[in-house]
Amino acid sequence: MRRAVLVLTAVLTVGALVSPGGATADTSDAFSATKSMERVFEEDGDRVVVDERTVTVKVDHTKNLRGRERVQVSWSGAHPSGGRATNPFGEKGLDQEYPVVVLQCRGRDDSSLPAARRLARETCWTSTPRQRSVQASERTALWRQDAFASAADREPKSGLSPFPSERCDDVERLSSRVTPFKAASGTVHLSCSATTMAPEAAADAAFPPAEVAAFTDVDGNGRVSFEVRTATENESLGCSSTTPCSLVVIPIMGISCADDASNECLKTGQFAPGSSNYSGEGVDAAVSPVYWWAESNWRNRISVPLTFATEPDVCDVKDSRAPTAFYGSELLSQASTQWAPAYCLKRDRFKFQHNRMADGAAFALMERGDAAAAFVSGGQEAASDTRVGYAPTAVTGFAVSYVIDRPDNAGELGELRLTPRLLAKLITQSYTGSTIGQQHPGMAKNPMSINQDPEFKALNPGLDSIAREAGAALLSLSEASDVVESITTYIASDPEAAAFVKGQADPWGMVVNPSYRAIKLPVDEWPLLDKFVPTSTQECRRQISTPYMTQLAAPISSLRKIAEAVLDGWPNVQTKCTRSSVSDPWKMGRVDRQGIGSRFMLGVVGLGDAARLDLRTASLQTKVTRGSGTAFTDASGRSFVEPTSSAVLAAVRTARRSEQPFGAFALGPATTGANAKAYPGAMIVYTAARLEGMAKADARKVAQFIRVSTTEGQRAGAANGQLPRGFVPITRNGATAALWKQADAVADAVESQTPSAADEDGEDETTPEKESPGGGAPAPPGAAPGADVPAAGPAVAPPNAPAATTTLETAPTAATTSSTGRLLMAGLLGVLLLAGFGAPAVRVVALVRGGRR
Structure with a gap:
């Protein structure tokens, strides 16, 4: 008897990966494994190998993952696919032959773990009953003809004992199999009908299916972006920083058939390798993904351990201090989400919170003294003579993301x-x-x-x-x-x-x-x-x-x-x-x-x-x-640049210092125009803060934030406090050295602060310091819900806010605005909010601004 030989190696590669978002990231959490697999037919008690493959699976990153993040899964050596489905996700991906099935499952493939934390078919997520339940005649019940099936799986009714015939078996004479889903809560969902699926699998689910039956080309290679989900997106699956989960990759080789198998089991596919199944015609079930759970397929799985980042509410759960809110640019959101726990989980640091807001409005709050600092992506028009310092905090930018499918089922457009x-x-x-x-x-x-x-x-x-x-x-x-x-x-x-x-x-x-x-x-x-x-x-x-x-x-x-x-x-x-x-x-x-x-x-x-969502740019x-100015037929004579780290750095090298002390650098087409390799969407996000008149407690916090974010916060990685993909690190040397030097100088200038009017009038060191909004005082005008938090209680994160980021939604406007208009808007918005108008205030402001034109 010829047995499958298992060759399984986890290869951890240390290096740098250029992400779609243009940043470099540590790839020490990449995964690679190789496994030999085969399909056998039993003949008179012997097992004859009819197909054998050595498949290598790679995943680009596997640690500190966050909700809806996508990881790149690639493989080589697999059986070429046939009858390519136009939609490989969920149930629609079942009608094809020899695909590679990729699933997210709770648990780890480790028999030494307690049963509750162990990977099983019942902990793998799928979206529809057809992916978990089947009824068939004796001739077509291929799972019962599986050479590797257990005695229990060969029974006419299998998957649960006792079998729930009253809910999952309408026809007594047919063979029936269910692969129930066991939720993180312990609830077992029969998953044999729409009404017995887990709640996240509803027909009108908030998110499309993530599980995929991916296509392998004629050379045995394939690649897919897989979207992982946490307990926030899928509570039943329940993946989190404390609940271990895995990515399970199953190259479909076909059912290995027992001696008494029918011809249906022995089939090897009717579609040619590389072909498409546009009309969703029937396929040979023996080599389709519908039986991913059958032992012949399940035994060929390669499981990839996944770890998830701390939950978005970790700062609220573990730190009862009121937050100090910084307001401004959404470009910083992914970084500030990773940075926030590095502040709140250390008692010698303050509780940092990033509230997203339009750059100009945030700057106005900071300038008036209603916010400790503002995140802005360029120099702002000041409304007063108050001195402000711009500390470069992140190098990132914007992109035009796209999803475009090529004709004839040829996959996504890559460029x-x-x-x-x-x-x-x-x-x-x-x-x-x-x-x-x-x-x-x-x-x-x-x-x-x-x-x-x-x-x-x-x-x-x-x-x-x-x-x-x-x-x-x-x-x-x-x-x-x-x-x-x-x-x-x-x-x-x-x-x-x-x-x-x-x-x-x-x-x-x-x-x-x-x-x-x-x-x-x-x-x-x-x-x-x-x-x-x-x-x-x-x-x-x-x-x-x-x-x-x-x-x-x-x-x-x-x-x-x-x-x-x-x-x-x-x-x-x-x-x-x-x-x-x-x-x-x-x-x-x-x-x-x-x-x-x-x-x-x-x-x-x-x-x-x-970068986080692995979008094409x-x-x-x-x-x-x-x-x-003339018509053209191709790209000749034109240079194009994608947002790679080198292209973003090329843009940063063109940045010019401001003539104002501690002012924002000039960066844009006026500086990058002569450099064809500089990405035109590169932007610098600054921490803008007053250099005079700020409360001492706030000044210390802002200075601490600048110093931490521009040192340990610039180390590339997905862990708390590190710099995520999509950002280029600011370093003491190299293209970003001038940015780091200015950030360091601004931190000193913010902390030193020119004496305020109160100090000059004789206020002594024992006078209680004025705290920043979110530090125990009412939130500033224009602040998002959740910024006004009592000092004795935990911060209240607004609904749907990522991590420690508070979101402020504003109504769309109907005309162009100036910086002066933004300042007027922020002031009026603050008055209305304090008066209790809330959301209607935004609409009033929009009407007022529209009426001025």
Whole structure:
């Protein structure tokens, strides 16, 4: 008898990995394992090997994972797949042959562990009953014909004892098998029908399926991005920093058949290697993923231990001190989420909290003394003579993330090139979106979506030309942000893009949306100026007079939400007509998630989010060496750069010091223009703080934060206190040395503080120090919910906030704003909030600002 030979090695590689987000990360938590596997047929008591493979599986990182983070799983040596499914996730991935199944399971593959912490089929997550339960005739009940099946599994009813026939077996004469799911709570979900699945597997679940039956190419290689989920996203699965979990990779070799097996068991596939199964035709079940749980397949698993970062509420649970809140740029969110526990879990440090807010509004709070510090991505317009220092804290930036499927089921597009003019077309809503949008005056001859644009097709050949509303706009922010200012500066600095915005047609005849012709750029908040309402025969559109282009653009208030929309392939386009019943009024809602194989959407994201979620990011044009202003058919004469660490560093090398002491560095197209290898989306996030008049306690905290964040906080890694992917470390030497030097100097200047007026009037050292908002005093005007926390109690994190980050949502605006306007807004918002108006205050502010124009 020939037995499978197990060769299993875990290889830990130390090095540096360039992430999609452009940062370097320690890869000491990478995983690699090799295993020999075979398929056998029993013949007269002997086992004959009919197929054998040596499969190597690699995972790029496995430790300190966070919810919805994606890891790269790759393999070699597997059986080539056939009948490729257009959607490999969840139940839709079952109709293919010889895929590699990847699952997230609770527990570890270690027999020495207690049973409750041990990996089992019953602890692996799937989304539908078909992936766990099956009924079949004796001839097609292949799990009963498995040469490696136990006696219990060969019984007509198996998987549970006693078998729940009244709930999982409608036909007594058929063989039945269930693989129940055992939740972290101990509850056993039978998983043989929609009503017996775990609650997170509901048809309208918040998240799409993560489990995947991935395709292997004709050379035996494959790769997939796998999204891990914590107890926050999937409570039943229950993975956390204290609950061990694993990634389980199962290369489907086929059922090994016993002596008495039927011909159905002996089948080896009807689809040729590399072929597609567009119509979802039936496949040979013996080599399909439907039986991932059968012993022949399960025994070939390679399990990858996963560890998860501390929970988002760890600071609230373990530190009862009130937090000191810093306000500002969302670009820092991934870093501040990792940094926060490194402060609150050490008693000699303060409890740090990052509340996301528009850069300008945060700066205004800090400048007025209502916040200890502000995170900003560039120099801000001051409203007073108070001296402010800008301490460089993080090097990151923005990216245009995308999910685009290639035609003919060929997988995702791996490289996307964009010019400033293409971004200008998207942001000015100059694509018509559909035949409805073609009614727009002055735009009838414009392409419906970017994939129909000759400029886009010349740079990105091989894609389809199907009109898509989601391809007519760039999903972007609805509120003020230095990210918007950076994008529009990039557009304004390019002669081709600037000419297009001013009204000059591109070389193929496309023109700017008249509503945005000659808009003054740059702006830090993109206005929704288009008021075009189309005529339509649709009943819902006759009832709802909503500007169509605004429905296509549908901006979002958070970079993180944009990133998750791209991750899910779910545009925010608001053109779906819905109503609860025929007697209810129509309303416009969000369109459905795009199907795998036909996805096409783009969104503005932070490099930190892009790296965490493993999103693809576009290469942006940096230089035109010939043919400017003329039609072109390929990328010749144009340079494009993706956001790698080297490209971000190349941009940082061009940064210029401010003429003001401790001012923000100049970084942008004006400095990077001569360097074709510099990424134009690179940005520096600063900790901005007053150099005079600050309470001594606050000054010490801000100085401590700057020093810690620019030393240990710049060590790349996924652990608490380290710098996540998507950021380039600030170091004492090299390209970022000037940034580090200024941060160090600003920390000293903040801590020393020019004497305040109170000190000059004779206040002595025994006078109680004024605490910062969030340090026991009421929250400042404009603060997010949860910032006003009594000193004796734990901080209250707002709903849906990541880790120690508090989120402030603001309403979208309808016009361009100035820095002065932002300051007025922050002041008015504070008055209204203190008066108890809360959320309505935001709407009042928007009306006031709109009325000034």
